[in-house]
Amino acid sequence: MTKKMAFVGAGSMAESILSGILDSGFLAKEDILVTNKSDFERLEHLERQYQIQYVEDKQETVTDARIVLLAVKPYDMEAAIASIRDYLNTDQLLISVAAGVSTDTISEMLGREIPVIRAMPNTSAAAGESATAVTRGRLATEEHLHTALELFRTIGTATEVAEEDMHTVTAIAGSGPAYVYYLVEVMEEAAVAAGLGKQTAHELLIQTIAGAGEMLKSSGLDPAQLRKNITSPGGTTQAGLEALDEGEFQKAVISCVETARERSIELGKK
Ligand SMILES: NC(=O)C1=CN([C@@H]2O[C@H](COP(=O)(O)OP(=O)(O)OC[C@H]3O[C@@H](n4cnc5c(N)ncnc54)[C@H](OP(=O)(O)O)[C@@H]3O)[C@@H](O)[C@H]2O)C=CC1
Numbered sequence: 280m281t282k283k284m285a286f287v288g289a290g291s292m293a294e295s296i297l298s299g300i301l302d303s304g305f306l307a308k309e310d311i312l313v314t315n316k317s318d319f320e321r322l323e324h325l326e327r328q329y330q331i332q333y334v335e336d337k338q339e340t341v342t343d344a345r346i347v348l349l350a351v352k353p354y355d356m357e358a359a360i361a362s363i364r365d366y367l368n369t370d371q372l373l374i375s376v377a378a379g380v381s382t383d384t385i386s387e388m389l390g391r392e393i394p395v396i397r398a399m400p401n402t403s404a405a406a407g408e409s410a411t412a413v414t415r416g417r418l419a420t421e422e423h424l425h426t427a428l429e430l431f432r433t434i435g436t437a438t439e440v441a442e443e444d445m446h447t448v449t450a451i452a453g454s455g456p457a458y459v460y461y462l463v464e465v466m467e468e469a470a471v472a473a474g475l476g477k478q479t480a481h482e483l484l485i486q487t488i489a490g491a492g493e494m495l496k497s498s499g500l501d502p503a504q505l506r507k508n509i510t511s512p513g514g515t516t517q518a519g520l521e522a523l524d525e526g527e528f529q530k531a532v533i534s535c536v537e538t539a540r541e542r543s544i545e546l547g548k549k
């Protein structure tokens with residue numbers, strides 16, 4: 280069977296995934312096809328940037344693909360599926376990365392017996408560092424699951440979760456990088472306000488986040504212990520953490536995850 284993969288929806292998530300896949304060598308550029316609804320300039324940009332193929336015609340995009348990856352907004356899913364439904368066949372695997380939308384809803388929209396995998400990657404895929412969770416619809420076999428895991432493992436880690444957990448996964452891992460970037464933005468602003476050069480602050484923060492990530496990955500210590508290792512009694516870290524607690528940091532973060540999770544549930548209902 281062909282190795283081709285078609286992206287229906289060529290926005291930021293599709294670009295992160297396809298650039299990661301190309302870097303990993305999992306697929307060659309001639310095996311990747313992309314299509315959009317109407318933004319053909321965007322398709323031309325992707326073609327120039329990654330030498331992949333773009334086709335305006337949906338039938339041509341999906342017919343020969345082994346995997347069809349839907350990367351459109353949840354509210355565009357119905358129209359996107361309607362535009363490709365008739366050109367799919369039961370040997371293909373449909374993977375959706377849309378937040379909130381269940382595999383049953385996707386199958387209903389399809390109205391055909393096509394295997395569906397729902398995945399939640401994040402934009403760190405572009406750097407080969409996505410944390411992706413996948414779950415399978417009722418027609419997807421172990422082999423389909425294996426294919427999806429293999430695909431997403433080329434752009435980071437990939438793990439299977441129960442479908443009911445996908446909303447939580449979306450809140451912490453799909454959206455998660457944005458919260459980290461926001462933290463960096465705010466820390467940078469505070470450092471600049473205190474007189475540090477913007478570039479210096481930026482470089483220090485990038486390495487601080489990367490280093491902390493590496494420690495979480497490789498030290499074998501849990502985050503609470505890593506935090507304690509930095510927190511000298513009466514020192515600067517303790518003072519900083521107390522200020523975070525006064526600002527109700529925990530409450531804000533819990534509310535952030537809960538609200539994002541609820542939004543994922545709402546997106547799935549529309
Ligand atoms: N961004 C992220 O960090 C993550 C996003 N996701 C999920 O990925 C999906 C896409 O998000 P994102 O890439 O950010 O969104 P973007 O808005 O960047 O991209 C969406 C793309 O879908 C295209 N599109 C819309 N309708 C159709 C259609 N009927 N047929 C074909 N293409 C269509 C749009 O094309 P046009 O401009 O022509 O309308 C656009 O290029 C969402 O469902 C989101 O929940 C999941 C994990 C992380």
Ligand SMILES: O=C(O)[C@@H]1CCC=N1
Nearest residue numbers: 378449452453454455
């Ligand atoms: O914000 C969103 O809805 C998407 C899903 C996860 C990350 N971005």
